[in-house]
Amino acid sequence: MDNTKNNTMLFSPYFFLVIGLTLLVYTLLREAWLMAAAVVIIPFLALYIFTVLNKPYLGFITLFTMNYFFIGVLRYINIQNSSVIMDIFIFFLLTCIFLYSLCGGKIPWHRANNKLLYISLIWMTYVFLELFNPSGMVEAWIFTRTHFYNFTLLVVLTSLLLNRVQDIKNILLLLSIFTLIAIGKVLIQRYIGFDAGEKIWLIQSGSYKTHLLASGTRYFSIFSDAGNFGSNMGMASVIYMILSFYTPRKGLRYYYRFVSLFAIYALMLSGTRGAMIVPLGGLGMFIILNKNIRYIVTGGICLIFIYVFFAHTYILNSNQQIRRMRTAFHPEKDASYLVRKANQQRLAEYMVHKPFGEGVGLAGGENRRFSVRFTTQIPTDSHFVSIWVQYGVVGLCLHIAILLFVIIYSAYLIMFRIRNRELKGMLIAMNCGLWGIMLSAYGNNFFWQYPTGYLVYIFQTFLVLGESYDKELTKQTKLEPI
Template sequence: MEGIKGNINSFNPYSLVAIGLILLAYALLKQIWLLAAIVVIMPFLTFYIVTVLNKPYWGFMTLFTLNYFFIGILRYVNVQNSSVIMDIFIVFLLVSIFLYALCGGKIPWQRANNKLLYISLVWMIYVFYELFNPSAVTEAWIFTRGSFYNFTLLVLLTSLLLNKVEDIKRILFLLSIFTLIAVSKALIQRYMGFDSLESDWLMRSGSYKTHLLRTGIRYFSIFSDAGNFGSNMGMATVIYMILSFYVSNKKLRYYYRFVSLLAAYALMLSGTRGAMIVPLGGLAMFILLNKNIRYIAGGAICLLFIYIFFAHTNILDSNRQIRRMRTAFHPEKDASYLVRKANQKRLAEYMVHKPFGEGVGLAGGEGKRFSRRFTTEIPTDSHYVSIWVQFGIVGLCLHIAILLFVIAYSAYLIMFRIRNKELKGMLIAMNCGLWGIMLSAYGNNFFWQYPTGYIVYIFQTFLVLGKSYDNELTEQTKLEPNINTL
């Protein structure tokens, strides 16, 4: 041990810098650009790895950031099997946590003993056994492996690394910044047009059929599609408007209202009619959770106004975004809605004999790369229909039961167990946002896509562990009088 320590102490870091400069000069002279890039990046990468090993929390924040911009980055950087990048990062983060703990760092392992983690393990076991589904394709299961472990791993990482109320505040504030960036990109698309790579993606992927419509262009910002973008903006609208009523900082209050209003405008830019249910559903849940008569009355009036405006008036019909959103309140007149219902009826006749589904990854057009069959020829157009086709009615019921458990259990905590007002506001905001996006998932197949899936898992963990965060604040309050008397 002494010998190793002595060698480390005698090591001259300048020699490493010299070696790096020599390699960089050689790479530039020989025009070996990959080697040059590696030499330039390596010091920063080494510094980052050391930082995460010393404090895994920063690794989680990196994961949260990368998750939000992942799809947007891939539109400009062509990477094969890109989902492996996120898998590798999650494994690196898990290894960092265990190494940090082995070196004496404090990890609150007891927080992993929570209801949501056990529930996620039930889902993991169910998805694992889908490998033995007679109609399953192993390659499809491997390709969509995120449905197997993402839920469990995100709950575990959130439980261990985001264990303070300040962590919830940081995540929500960081998400507000990301929302503004996403809105800015949508505004650029709206007023300056799509760039060459975005236009190429629209044509190459066939997405122009669902985004360049005669009724108007649907903008998608940095997201996978307009449906994903619109639903996330709807969630941001709900979360930040609710938060603005509970934060004590006046500047932050107005900032969150600004973010909420911009997100609402971005929702309309997306042209995603199904995303309209996010703010409406979130507002309805807010009314149910709140014991403040003023908030209940205000929320009910706002909900009624929105419904009457879109369902029973023609005001601002000259605006194509509003005109398109208005059709969401009259689905019986919408041809695409009628086609979806017809497709669901055809699938129902086929799925009646498949209680455990067709197999993971074998739903909708995405499944054609693995196998051409009845379920891959019919668009699912809905997260829940996709789950039903892949995992069967048993898997669908389990999935919905998990989502409803989180909403109901967190509602109970919010209404009867959480004492801190600011924490209660954050939990209400996340509960309402999650409820709205769950409703929107019926009309759009985005729930497990980046960045929605990770955000949902993180919010679910915050909600189920709400009481532990409240206990932390209670302990701090008890200690403050003792500190003041010293």
């Protein structure tokens, strides 16, 4: 009996705690700071891995959080090839799912068998074949590898781990919190100023040329640039205003409206004129999807008011943000717009004989590190122009076809197949937000940057699987006692 007790004590948590504290004290006394940090971190890391192995859903929430704050953190921590961190975490999460399933955990593998997965595999195949593009470079392809697998992997992860309507609600609520954090940061930039890390980034990256303008400062919060930030705030304003119409809980309705209104203000602080199309396009799509006359009339009036205010009046023109936004409605007078059109014309003359593009990762000035050529000396200034240059007109048509399929197919589900009102509201919100951000991608090259790319893939998966979520609610209703 005594031996059994001794063995139990040997492997108790207290034993490992004593060992850990002993190692920590030893490393601190030896001033081995790196080893001391490892002694502190490793137990927490082991606990986290154990937790995710038992509940992979928490791993997805971690990935979602990392995605949103990834660029903001890298502004203060210099890590080479930082995107590898996200790649490693995705494959770690996939491994946890397989191990969880092997140990008897319930994973709804059938949900991965959906239309969007097969569409993503078509895109993956096309990107893989770009390796054989005569003008392409393997090095540039490798550095732009996320174009190859992110779409497919995010569809799989979302399908398997976010399989309940409650999961959609959780993601949208979490995104609203992250949006408020981003808004809080941009208010600090606006009313207190940029911190040391942001000032260094503006100078070293050369971003001061596009953000510190004579017409006013363009604020970027924790995002890669003001264009990415403004478009995301536009999407948030659309999503949360629409959600507020469909959420049954009164307190949550007011909270979502609060988020939406502040997101609109943050959009204006970004100074991104192209982002104005996000709430306008989203509102237009809302009018199409909604069969409620009251919402259609209200939405139509809002669209007309916004257009008249910006295009045909000078009200509040003393405000630099509003003055800059107003120029989006008169592009023919905007010098930067005319330069973009001229660049696109030059690219069109070059690309006429390249139906499959110049090659993955060989568009825009940021890719001169791979090769100095015609396509890397002209700024693309647009996601769709960037896709066109890299993948050719064939790749561009495929990319646009995929985006339009998701929008049109989900619109069909929303209008004719989804019966639950609250779920319909969530799907309408994501459809309208996606449509708006797609339109904005024509004027800004941000669509596949963090955090936008992951958000797009997750929302697309929710939309395409909308009917399965509706069936879950119908089944629950039938099981509830009368």
